[in-house]
Amino acid sequence: MTGxxxxxxxxxxxxxxxxxxxxxxxxxxxxxxxxxYRDLRDKYPSFRDRSERPDVAIEISLQPWKAFQPDGVILFSDIVTPLPALGIEMDIAEGKGPIIESPIRTQEQVDQLHPLEPQESLPFIQEILKALRQEVGNQSTVLGFVGAPWTLAAYAVEGKGSKTYSVIKGMAFSEPAILHQLLGKLADAIAVYVRYQIDSGAQVVQMFDSWAGQLSPQDYETFALPYQQRVVKQVKETHPDTPLILLVSGSAGVLERMAHSGVDIVSLDWTVDMAEARQRLGWDMKVQGNMDPGVLFGSQEFIRDRVLDTIRKAGNRGHIFNLGHGVLPGTPEDNVRFFFETAKQADKLLTVHA
Structure with a gap:
């Protein structure tokens, strides 16, 4: 092989x-x-055990690679993994997500946070990423991932996932100085963490600002976007050639603002039509997505039509095909296999179904 x-x-x-x-x-x-995965989960019931023990996390990361040969192999981890290293203790409850023992509510707690030293506190991340790179070689791309400042702050301040985000919004709208300091500290730590993942073997890094879609556009510009930019700017200073992806759930209202973050690729959820997103972002912005994960509960004919529709609308340049969010528990494995097979044959199938 050449070139x-x-x-x-x-x-x-x-x-x-x-x-x-x-x-x-x-x-x-x-x-x-x-x-x-479920078999391994029975053996290692603690999520932190599964994600922080290199041998287990490597095996889990590679399960879909061995089963479906995707073009991307992503580190098995969680966006809150670095929080304890900053002084924010947490656990991850099965089916419920992160639980923060002492939610950040005061200036004093923000002052006590310390900078991230990933080599000391997160050595397992390096071990996992190095092993993944070695395993997949040039046959796939190894992805790292991190949480964005607003979303990590939302977990840290709320203490857990939320439907209303009233605690962090209360802080944002009544004590913004405290929140801005927290967001700044998180942004600097995340930039260090992204660089560490790249140095450990990640070829692309995705930043999840999962909860930023809960903000109004003007609040997104105040509390989410500047800190996304701060992370991206610091990473690009040292690693200008590593592509960065940004995902925001419920992002249809802030797409153009996402593009201003400085990332290379905007990940779209399914609340926006791919063709419309392409027009709104401009064809120079690369995109990822954006099939509804619920489609995978449909018939294979329906799945095929939706896969091809998305790929047709996205065009043949600057598109990484993906779901609009994570694959749902209970999704038939055979439909996941069919999703990958259809996408990999898209060039032939689009000609047939044109």
């Missing part, structure tokens, strides 16, 4: 090359819908 064929497909899409088909991977592709 660009040695470059993994996902990296070629991230560079904006024209391709026969888009690269394809799936958010949360390692997880509860897979029997292999």
């Amino acid at each position: 660009s064929t040695q470059v993994p497909y996902l990296l070629r899409a991230a560079r904006g090359e024209v391709l026969d088909r888009p690269p394809v991977w799936m958010m949360r592709q390692a997880g509860r819908y897979m029997k292999a």
